[in-house]
Amino acid sequence: MMPNRTTDILFQLIKSLEKAEKRHFKLYIKRSSGNADLKIIRLFDVLDKMKDYDEAGLIKKMGDVTRPQLANLKAHLYKQLLASLRLLKSSDSLDLQLNEQFDYAHILYKKGLFLQSLRILDRAKEIAKANQKFNFLPQIISLEKRIEGLHITRSMQNRAEQLSVEANEVSRHIDNVARLSNLALKLYSWYIQHGHARNEEDEKDIKAFMREQLPKDAWQQTGFYERLYLYQGFCWYAFIRQDFLQYYRYTQKWVDLFEEQPLMIRVETGHYIKGLHNLLNAHFDLRNYKGFEKTLRRFEKVSHTDRVKEHDNFRIQAFIYINIARINQHFMMGTFKEGLKLVPEIEAKMEEYHLFVDQHRILVLNYKIAMLYFGSGDYNTCIDYLQKIIHEKTDLRYDLQCYARVVHLLAHYELGNDMLMESLSKSVYRFMAKMANLTVVEEAMFKFLRHSFPLSPRQLKPEFEKFLQSIKHLEKSRFETRAFAYLDIISWVESKVYNKPMSVIIHEKYLQSKHK
Numbered sequence: 001m002m003p004n005r006t007t008d009i010l011f012q013l014i015k016s017l018e019k020a021e022k023r024h025f026k027l028y029i030k031r032s033s034g035n036a037d038l039k040i041i042r043l044f045d046v047l048d049k050m051k052d053y054d055e056a057g058l059i060k061k062m063g064d065v066t067r068p069q070l071a072n073l074k075a076h077l078y079k080q081l082l083a084s085l086r087l088l089k090s091s092d093s094l095d096l097q098l099n100e101q102f103d104y105a106h107i108l109y110k111k112g113l114f115l116q117s118l119r120i121l122d123r124a125k126e127i128a129k130a131n132q133k134f135n136f137l138p139q140i141i142s143l144e145k146r147i148e149g150l151h152i153t154r155s156m157q158n159r160a161e162q163l164s165v166e167a168n169e170v171s172r173h174i175d176n177v178a179r180l181s182n183l184a185l186k187l188y189s190w191y192i193q194h195g196h197a198r199n200e201e202d203e204k205d206i207k208a209f210m211r212e213q214l215p216k217d218a219w220q221q222t223g224f225y226e227r228l229y230l231y232q233g234f235c236w237y238a239f240i241r242q243d244f245l246q247y248y249r250y251t252q253k254w255v256d257l258f259e260e261q262p263l264m265i266r267v268e269t270g271h272y273i274k275g276l277h278n279l280l281n282a283h284f285d286l287r288n289y290k291g292f293e294k295t296l297r298r299f300e301k302v303s304h305t306d307r308v309k310e311h312d313n314f315r316i317q318a319f320i321y322i323n324i325a326r327i328n329q330h331f332m333m334g335t336f337k338e339g340l341k342l343v344p345e346i347e348a349k350m351e352e353y354h355l356f357v358d359q360h361r362i363l364v365l366n367y368k369i370a371m372l373y374f375g376s377g378d379y380n381t382c383i384d385y386l387q388k389i390i391h392e393k394t395d396l397r398y399d400l401q402c403y404a405r406v407v408h409l410l411a412h413y414e415l416g417n418d419m420l421m422e423s424l425s426k427s428v429y430r431f432m433a434k435m436a437n438l439t440v441v442e443e444a445m446f447k448f449l450r451h452s453f454p455l456s457p458r459q460l461k462p463e464f465e466k467f468l469q470s471i472k473h474l475e476k477s478r479f480e481t482r483a484f485a486y487l488d489i490i491s492w493v494e495s496k497v498y499n500k501p502m503s504v505i506i507h508e509k510y511l512q513s514k515h516k
Contacts, residue, residue, distance in 0.1 A: 010078045011053040012355050014044065016312060017081075021088060022048070028084040039065070040077040092310070094267060098124055098136050105143060114147050131267050132224050134177070137170045173223060179215045180229035186213060187236035195399055197241050198439065206240050224264055227257055228271060235278060248282035255279050255295075269307055269314050276302065277321040284328045285485065289513065292332070296325050316353050320361050327368045331488070334506030336375030343369055363389055363400050370407060371487075375503050379411040386411070402432045403486040406442075409449070410492070425449050440477075444470050445489060464496040 017025070029041060039062075046061045047053075059070060090096040101124040108117040121140050128136045141163060148159050190209065197203045218230055231254040238246035254275040258265050265272050276299045283292035302308060303318040323346050330339030346365065350357060370385035389404040405428040412420050429446050448467040452460055468490070475490055484490065488506060495502040 008053045008055075010074050010081075011047055011050070013078065013081055014047045015355050021085065024088045025081060025084040028087065029080060039073055040080060043070075043073055043077055044081075094127070094131055094133065095136075098128055098133060101127075102136075102139060102143070105140075109143065109147060118144065118147060130263075132264065133267070134170055134173050134225070138167070138174070141167050141170065176215070176217075176221055176223070177225045177229065180218060180221070180226055180233065183213050183215070183218075184229045184232040184236065187233050187240065191236055191240050194240075196239075203241055206237065210237055224257065224261055228254065228268075231257065244282060244285040248279075248286055248288070251275060251279040251282045265302075266307055269311070270317065273299075273302070273308070273314060273317050273321065277325075280321070280325045280328070284325075284332065287332060287513065289332060289510070292325075292329060296322070296329065299325070312356065316356055319349055319353075320357070320365070324364065324368060327372060330372065331375070331506075333510045334375070334491075334503045334508075336372050336503045339372045340376060343372070359392075363392065367400055367404060370404070374407055374411060375506075377414075377501060377503075379414045382411045383408060399486070405431055406445070407487060410487075413449070421449070441471050441474055441484070441489065461497070464493055468493045468497055 025044070026041065043058075043062065043065075046058060050057070055070075059065065059067060062070065065073060086096065090100055101120055105117045105120040105124070108114075108120065121144055125137065125140050128134070128140070145163055145167070148163065187210075190206065194202070194205075197206055214233075218226075221227065221230065231250045234250040235247060235254065238244070238250060255272075258268075258272045258275065276295060279295050280292060280299065282288075283295060299318070299322055303315075303322060308314040308318050323342060326342055327339055330336055330342075346369070350362070350365065366385050366388045370382045370389075373379070373382035373385065386404045386408040389401060390408065409421075409424050409428050412424060425446065429450075432442065432446075444467065448463065452463050471493070472490060475484065488502075491505045491509070492502050494500075494505045498505065
């Protein structure tokens with residue numbers, strides 16, 4: 001699905017530039033540099049035209065440049081590109097604007113123009129407070145203290161007292177945010193390390209962890225960031241415990257927080273996008289068809305705003321999350337063949353974004369696409385996509401690696417590749433057993449597959465019926481939901497029992513739920 005990513009940072013930066021950014025860079029260099037910088041323009045043009053990074057080819061094309069000179073030239077070009085981008089992007093970024101104001105205040109202070117410096121600091125402080133950029137305030141207050149401590153400005157009576165109170169307040173706020181953001185990050189890390197809670201024992205561990213880590217005054221906090229990180233922490237806590245109702249409640253609170261304070265959608269766009277993504281996942285896990293549709297429409301609307309379209313990170317993030325949601329919607333409705341229409345655009349965009357997409361997202365998309373082909377009955381193409389996951393050398397998402405192997409086994413089963421089944425089944429079982437956390441459903445599935453190899457199609461039907469009875473009651477069990485999240489095994493078995501395609505079984509369930 002994607003070529004190997006290059007590791008050259010300058011090449012990556014150049015490939016991330018849009019036409020307007022390239023044009024601005026050329027103008028910036030011509031304005032700010034002399035003839036010495038003509039070489040970096042040449043280097044820029046050569047790298048811009050390259051499809052993949054090739055150092056030997058680069059030296060050849062640069063002609064009169066030696067390898068040590070090239071290293072210096074690349075470092076210079078990288079620095080100039082960042083300077084040009086900083087100029088171009090400053091009007092679009094609050095952080096850059098605040099840093100710029102602080103730089104101006106510092107320059108004026110060094111020039112001895114203390115009152116002018118304080119005036120700029122005062123304005124920057126108001127902007128930071130209005131946009132809840134509290135992390136920025138300590139350096140402003142620190143410079144104000146320095147000016148007031150070293151020079152008599154007579155700018156305000158009781159200035160020392162006011163600055164002292166302000167500094168303590170900001171420090172307390174930053175400490176609260178740090179404690180709650182640490183909690184959210186630690187819970188996420190717990191999930192990456194341990195995965196979902198598999199049983200009561202695991203649940204006991206995560207509950208103890210939460211009791212120990214949750215700040216005592218967490219629920220008394222009213223600030224935007226304190227609440228944001230608190231809700232994120234509880235999202236992960238619920239997700240680990242597979243308590244999807246609580247997961248839904250806290251993802252909804254996360255998104256509602258932005259709706260209550262719409263100004264923060266622009267300030268923390270990344271967190272808003274991530275919140276919508278998690279809310280869609282919660283609707284998917286609970287099969288909230290209407291809520292899913294409504295949230296997806298809202299997310300699509302957000303993705304068309306200038307804020308998202310003009311920011312590389314947000315645009316790529318929104319594209320991936322929205323397409324994962326669209327595929328999930330086809331899974332819920334059983335419209336797998338319809339879902340295949342999404343694949344060409346996803347592939348084209350992932351090719352375009354390949355320098356900027358992390359390995360984890362690629363694994364998830366390959367698995368989702370494989371499942372579309374599985375549900376459509378195209379088992380050969382499904383296997384092609386699963387092979388990309390199985391052969392990927394990574395320590396990411398062991399759960400996904402396992403289920404890629406399970407679906408790979410089922411696809412060969414569907415194709416009637418009986419000769420492969422026994423060895424494949426043993427290999428998959430061994431791989432999953434390494435997790436030391438096979439669920440009851442997974443154990444039952446392997447037992448059934450091993451037992452059913454030698455049977456004729458006529459003998460198989462009652463075995464499928466028995467297997468269905470043994471797992472159907474587990475559908476509502478909280479500790480078994482992992483199996484159903486990766487693969488709707490019950491619908492697959494029902495398709496064998498009732499002799500209907502899996503897509504028809506799922507679509508019928510979807511139609512029934514709409515009429516409830």
